[in-house]
Amino acid sequence: MTSKDVAAFANGGGGVVVIGITTRLEHDEEVLDDVVGLDPTAVNVDQIRKLIRQRITPAPRGVRVGWSGADGEQVLFIDIPAQAADTLFVLPAPVGKPGATRPDTVAVPMRDGDSTYWLPRGEIQQLLSAGIRASGMPTAQALTELVRQAMSDAGPGSGLRVGQGLPDREREMREAYEQLAGAGLGQPASEAWAQGGAVLQDLHHAADGEPGWVLCLSAGRPPVAIATPVWQVIVEAGRRAPGGQDPLAAVGLPRPLTDVDSPWVIPADTRSVDLDGGSWGAGRLTCSGRGVWRWQPIPCFSLEQGRSAGIGTSGQTPALRLRALVNLPWADPGTLEVTKPRRTLLEQQLPHSAVAGAVTMLSRRRGADLPAACWERGPFGNSARSVGYTCTIAGPEGDPAVKASVMIALPTTMESTVVACTDVLIENPDAWAAALGLGEYTPLGFDEVQAVLLAAWETAAELLPDVVGDPADRSWAAPPTTELRVTCEQPADNGVLPVLDTLVDMSPLGGNDTGPRPQMAVTVTAAPAMDRRERQRLLRQALVHMANAFGYVDAEVDLL
Known part of the structure; x- marks a missing residue:
């Protein structure tokens, strides 16, 4: 791939560059011959994006660089969408042999006393685009006249300008720069480029030896100057997004902590940055005491379910299931494995786990002591890549x-x-009542449902992940989520599922105008590890969100 190919497509209505294939000519047309494939670890996608921005003037908008295909046959693609019709994309001409004359190369030398300097490439590009807008593709004579008009405005000290490369946004970027200059913004270090809904430009620091800045303007929020080390952390946080997604399209851009509309600064010594506007939703980058940055989602709730929502339920028909399922989209999961020492440790921990305590609590609150102390392997498969244990x-x-x-x-x-x-399953309510020494089944109180879900969530989010490795310093490839479910799954003789009210006291949620239901679920997007008080707070909020969505419109956190 060369920048020339990308610029040519940008000038020609768009196209796709594919790397990792061979082609052949058939009837004077180039067709696919073979998929050779590339090693993704040997290709720096971020560097390709950077080179496109740096070498092509102005940087084409909306270019996507990513991977396609299965392992062993992955190809790199560069998708260049159609660009504005009145923009011409240029790049530095290749250097020929010394003394050789190249008819396809243009440079504009200008004199200043006894010295010679060159009109910057960005100036030439703007002149070409201005000519195209005015009268179509310029002739050599028209271009010469435009250059002569510009020479009087250019001087030997003229380098990159703030906003150079994005003529339509140059004034806006200059105004933002002037408002933020007091923070130590120096001269531009690159041309400006557009990325998603934002325009960006690298800047030097006004003081020698200090880290530079990235000037960022995006719709709906005030301009911000971001110290280069922090900017690099932001880009790195989204670099693990699958499918070659633009890192900023994943994590988004910085947002101020308060509702302000004046330009602001993120200095190099900042320890926390809030981000939003990306496909991952709102999140926060935080630097630990050891200097390790990590992105975590800002908690939110939804009714969306992942493809694993029903994992492990095949062939099961419990009367009631209380489930907490945690999705952990770690980057580079290939290094994870279930080792024998970790499995042995889990076997020792399960009788004392939060979920074991919750199951024991249900019996004790009904006057019996039926501890969840004996755990056996199954019914889920056990291997170097999976673990499953059950207490009955x-x-x-x-x-x-x-x-x-x-x-x-x-x-x-x-x-x-x-x-x-x-999972906590009430398999047979009558058998449980008999084991407890009760005459009939006593429905679970909603406070008991909360306690069980809290324990199940804590076990799935904090105890189980340790079985496959240390999750503390792992990066995310997408936001982690937890799905909480309360479901009746044992049909009556007529084949109809009973409603939750027959097994759970739903009265704390208030009335339901839409009628009782056999199941409810909610998804929490949040960091898996948290203290118990924070998890309990989020659980209550999630249950109210779920209840409201399923018709219990009077449910409130204070009532749970």
């Missing part, structure tokens, strides 16, 4: 009454994230 509390006749199960699975060809799940 049986009824008097030996049939399962209550179960607690945990599982974690590494990515597969069908699922790209690590999935950790904890």
